[in-house]
Amino acid sequence: MACKHCHDHGHSHSHSHHGHDQDADEKCCGSRPEVDEDEDDEDPSVLKRRIALSAVLLVVAIAAQRLIEVPLWAQLVIFLPSYLVVGRETLAEAVENIAEGHPFDEDFLMALATVGALLIGFVPGGKPMFAEAVFVMLFFQVGELFEGIAEDRSRKSIGELMDIRPDSANLERDGKVVSMHPDDVHPGDVIVVRPGERIPLDGRVIEGRSSLNTVELTGESAPRDVSVGSDAISGCINLSGVLRIRVSKEFGDSTASKILDLVENASGSKSKSEAFITRFARVYTPIVVFLAIAVALLPPLATGDFGANFATWLLRALTFLVVSCPCALVLSVPLTFFGGIGGASRHGILIKGSNYMEALANASTVVFDKTGTLTQGVFKVAVVHSSGLTDDELLHLAAHVEANSTHPIATALREAHAIDDCGCSVSDVQEIAGEGVVARVGGRSIAVGNARLMKRMGTTPQACHEAGGTIIHVAIDGAYAGHVHIEDIVKPDSPQAIEDLHATGVRKTVMLTGDREDVARQVASELKIDEHHANLLPQDKVASVEALLGARSKGEALAFVGDGINDAPVLARADIGIAMGAMGSDAAIEAADVVLMDDKPSKIAVAIRIARRTLAIARQNIVFAIGVKVAILALAALGLAPMWLAVFGDVGVMVICVLNATRALR
Template sequence: MSKIKLSLKGLDCAHCAGKIENIVSEFKEVKSCTLNFAFKLLIVEYSDLNEEEMINKIKETVNKLEPNVVVEKYSMSGGKNNPRTESGHGNSNKIKLSLKGLDCAHCAGKIENIVSEFDEVKSCTLNFSFKLLIVEYSGLNEEKMINKIKESVNKLEPNVVVEKYSMTSGNDMQRSDSGHGCKDGCCTGHEHGHSHKEDEKKENKFMNRILENIQLIVGIFIYIVGIFLGEKSNISIYFFIISYLLVGYKVIGIAVKNIFKGNFFDENFLMTIATLGAFAVGQYPEGVAVMVFYEIGEMFQSYAVNKSRKSISSLMDIKAEYANLFENGNITKVSPEEVKIDQIILVKPGERVPLDGEIIEGNTSVDTSALTGESIPMEKKVGEELLAGSINITGTIKIRVKSEFEESTVARILELVQNASSKKAKTEKFITKFSRYYTPVVVFSAIALAVIPSLILPDANIRQWISRALIFLVVSCPCALVISVPLGLFAGIGSASKKGILVKGGNYLEILKDLDAVVFDKTGTLTEGVFRVTKIESFDEFKKEQVLQYAAACEKFSNHPIGKSIVDEYKLSKQKDIDEIEVTNHKEISGMGISGDIEGNNVLVGNFKLMKENNIKVNEIESLGTIVYVAVNNIFKGYITISDKIKKDSKEAIEALKEIGVKKVVMLTGDNKKVGEAVGKELGLDEVHSELLPVNKVEKLENIIESKEVNRVAFIGDGINDAPVLARADLGVAMGGIGSDAAIEAADVVLMKDNPLALKEAILLARKTNKILWQNIIFSLGVKFLVLLMAVFGLANMWEAVFADVGVTLIAVLNSMRALK
């Protein structure tokens, strides 16, 4: 079985993407096929053809459906999940831009689509919640790329400011100073500082809002005067016109600009046509009222959306704004990005740890809740590691930096969350596709409603049918869905991150809610992974000390918990310094153990399979622990028993998963059968598969996936050997935020707190989020279709139409925010 990833450059039609996915899936050589429309990425698993033949067959199919789509082989760029086509020249560059003032979700989608079409752009994702545009490109320098994007954004949204993005407290607020904090000392005591320039901007923004609202208030007052004068008064018409212009000048202005750009289906154009139409048929009060309530609704909607985005962004407020660099006895406040590896930083009580490192002076307790969701403070002392994003609670400490900011834990978390919106859920894709057709269909229905009844029905009142058609135009904007669904998904992802559960995309939230089988790795996942030597046995003339010494010497280069436990036990025995024992021809044998030469003797240290492979005479030893066999010159000399401990929450986690509807819970382990079965029995697992090599784990997982008993399967592991299995599962879950980078990269969900019980929390949160999304979809479409139906029979007026537009949007946005709780 082979796997290939192809970039489909120029693929813009979601419907055609679905066709491509379906047709390729039907190839007899294809086992599985997935098309990520957001990334234009086709992932195919196949057999019986070589790679070139498979690519050509796919190209032929794609070109029949979409002649302008370019199919190219895809390769990962920088270890991230952003696709990049292999054009054979240069490397892709990546840039993040902050789009200040972007408040329209519909316009955000347009910007994303337009930038994606640039010839130089490999991938483009616009995170509406963070107002963050992430672009991967080649063929242009950074300045030219930014200018090209600015030009396109300004055509669509002239008031949006495009600036290069930098992380500040985990949200989209850009700092206007040099990044070194306030010079007047107003930031001391805590990292949540601010610049005076930002204060000035906030004051200006506040004044602008007041001026805008004054204009709206004046317009409403003049409208009330017009109503008081009465509709039949000729003077009242002038009051209505003045009121209309004061209230709706922005909407009309944007509509006129968009007409010249060929954009006839945005809500500004539709509202302008609807209200001018009301004026044309003599409904002056109704026309002004629609614009007034539309503006009021937009104001509240904008406030709700911005409030929601700030709530989501605040969940990611985990980056320290500055670091106290300690050099030559002096402390300098600098940006975390400026600190290099092995430099010393000082962290005072109440400050957030800016970078990953090791404590070299001082003891303290730290709050890691922002990273793991664990509210209980952890005690930390000299020699222990501290992760960026933690908050120092008690003592002042000095830390030696172990990684630069871009590679720190906090940067990785922010990167995962920011990129989460690029992996769109099926629900979100459905809404994107639906909104493309909904507005044009309703607009043309409005035209038909205005014209056809007037031609067909006897004594038809054309003004009456035009009035009904205008209601259709007001209801035709799909904002409630376009805004609330992505916002709800991101709220769910943000809420999960606050609880120490990192979900890499909305699509993984959807898979989480449907899980009916969970497959666990054993060591470090269900067990603590903290091994200790419990027994040493020796045979012939060999002593126990020699068995331990030879085993420790071979394992001293190993990162495996079992190897480390043997080395730790040897150090406690106070024998010869382990570094003085020379080991030559050292070799790791995957899934079996280690071989090496010590003092002229060939030594084998590993499991029973290693002994059997080398024809060493030994009976398999029965024990509840892990047995490490030691052979010297092909003669069995002794063994070491190593025991692991089941995590205190593992049993509860298994029971909890079954309670919420997971049908099957399985464990895969490389440990011996007896140990595996003992752990399985104690935890109440449905199946246990032992003595598995990494490749065997993949095979076992595939058997479970292909069985008809279950639909969605998750695999949970923590080690580098688990990466292939994590990638193969429907949902890969990595345990522990400081686990293997390979495991975290391959996983779709990361549980920052090393607790399997967090999976239940993740599943329940995913189900809650999905429920909220469908509440919004059903409510929004239900109200809109009801008002449209009422309009046909003359039972709806403009007030109800405005509610079906901005009122429904406001309610849907507020409902989406329940996912944060």
């Protein structure tokens, strides 16, 4: 059995929900026995009724004690019903844990303190404390109730976020639509998604138009329009039209499943704060128990009149025990990081563990890949310079020549000027490797390619003064007709991303790219990036990151942001690897520690702010809980802490810390 704080409110049963491991069950007690995960939590309504009944019985017992003169043993009998109604579960847990050899937990401390208070009146010189004993146990259970409400609210909030993986898919089979579990659907199958339904598996739209609600994946409230050829991401809600989607990934590899796996396993990697709390609790709790025994026995023995002073020091020891349990720390700190991970997920930022959140908070250098990270990774026509004909006519001819090419440059030309039914005939298409394409369009010879192709055609290409990008020249019947400037467009929020990073205190931003120096310089200048390196192979990127890691100060972290397969080694080498989740490769996402689901680099600054706020909340709880407990423990040893103050030092501090931890969700 786990201790009550780790058991009654779902901590020991949450493995299937958010990756809780055995270490979490060890925190309150040092070393824990095996936990029965099938055992149900106590219904909060039952606990409320027990608290209410115990409170009524306590009032009746106090009234009877004042109205009726009865022996001491009879007073104990009067108060026992109230005590047992609210405390029997705690007593049972304590006895069971003692039998299993794991006594040092919250239940043991509360049972020892309250049973001692019930019996202290029978010790020579002792004052009856029946009502105080019941009150301590009653307040303890009230604290348990409030703690459970706060934790349930946190889990419910994250649970709503996690409800993105549908349990069924509408599969087309033999001309019929059959509902089945997504595990039974495979790549190549066609599924139907109706309005209001979630997309169960990743795929590509082959029929239909609609808008998708992606807020639970990306944090963006604006719907995303999709049509034939668009990628459909699992977990999105189809808002309008019926979609037929050809599945591209197995259910377990789909985006929704990956998100769930990342968040569920996030608690497997503990932060330094959590590791400290675990070690602290294992050593702290047994030390406090033995200190309480010393407080009860040593001062009376030292005075030489053990019988006269024992009751006084026993009460101080019992008060010492009540305040001693470290559950305020061992519950609130992991809950803070779990809440921070859940809060980041709402923004479309998936952080794979609380240790990565600490690294994010300490990030002082952020290194970027260029293509697909800071830029869109898709070539687009930026500028057209024509000679002797209009820009539209030049694009019209170039697009027809490149009509059947799969090269990204050809795709950019066709997107800039769609090939329509203009009656132009295209013939004699000849592709010259490394130079371009020559074809006859409407009876004219059109050459589309680089400067070498122009020279082959006997014409001189004109220089283009546009910075960066790729220049495509066009010649008509051997005469130069103009050129098209094609470039990889910077993402709309990339400038804001760099500005926000500097505003958060990041000291250096660096861009590493395999692209040409002139292209890298132009992008770095446009985005105001501090440093850039071009013409890099994957191993060169690793070497550059190694050099930057060596130059950082102690306690600082380096983050690398990338999206391609070639970025995987660098993502793994950096202190914190950040991958683009929408367009990024599976290898990059797997190697990364943080995944941005909407590919927006501006989310990096958001992630850093969330990490720093989460870390601040965890530190607040550590300082507050340890500070209050040490103060009350000292007062208890001096006899200056009444029992109610000891109860506040345990239950009250725990509730305050847990409620503070839930702020990380927002």
